Amino acid sequence: MKITELKAVVEGLLFASGDEGMTVKQLSRILEINVTTVEHLLEELKYDYDHTERGIMIMQSHQVFHLTTKPEHSIYYKKLLETPQTSRMSQAALETLAIIAYQQPITRTEIEEIRGVKSDRSVQTLLSRSLIEEVGRREGVGRPILFGTSREFLTYFGLTSLEELPPLPENMDQEDIEHEADLFFEKFNEIESDIK
Structure with a gap:
């Protein structure tokens, strides 16, 4: 699998893991690649998010990595939460x-x-x-x-x-x-x- 494809899979896994996030070891086991490669992929993703106009970023809490929104956009997320829910639940x-x-x-x-x-x-x-x-x-x-x-x-x-x-x-x-x-x-x- 190419590096670009592996990066996309890591991104998808982090998104799918939600608030629980994932550790480097978990990603390594799922992708069947070594820890060093996972760390490299995470660094590349962090760089991508930091250096392009993106609305999300990777946050690390202890040994767990999460996808999260950027703090500089928080005013908009606050408005979203304050908007009355008029749509029906799925x-x-x-x-x-x-x-x-x-x-x-x-x-x-x-x-x-x-x-x-x-x-x-x-x-x-x-x-x-x-x-x-x-x-x-x-x-x-x-x-x-x-x-x-x-x-x-x-x-x-x-x-x-x-x-x-x-x-x-x-x-x-x-x-x-x-x-x-x-x-x-x-x-x-x-x-x-x-x-x-």
């Missing part, structure tokens, strides 16, 4: 919300195991709308963040407590849980349509 976001509501506290990896797809964007959407929140960290390797629904979640959907969620039948297998989550977010879609 099906993926509603499905993720349903899974969190029923399975909380739950990690992003566990959500992805249920959905079968990456859920970074959906989780970020739900966090930005304050429908979910970080409720702690799972014990074990990496201590992943646990997510749960927020008070705003209850308000948004007209619930007084989580006990008002439709109960799931006992002894459900994974397919049943996914089916119930589908029904759940379809109901949310209807509620959301009524609210808008």
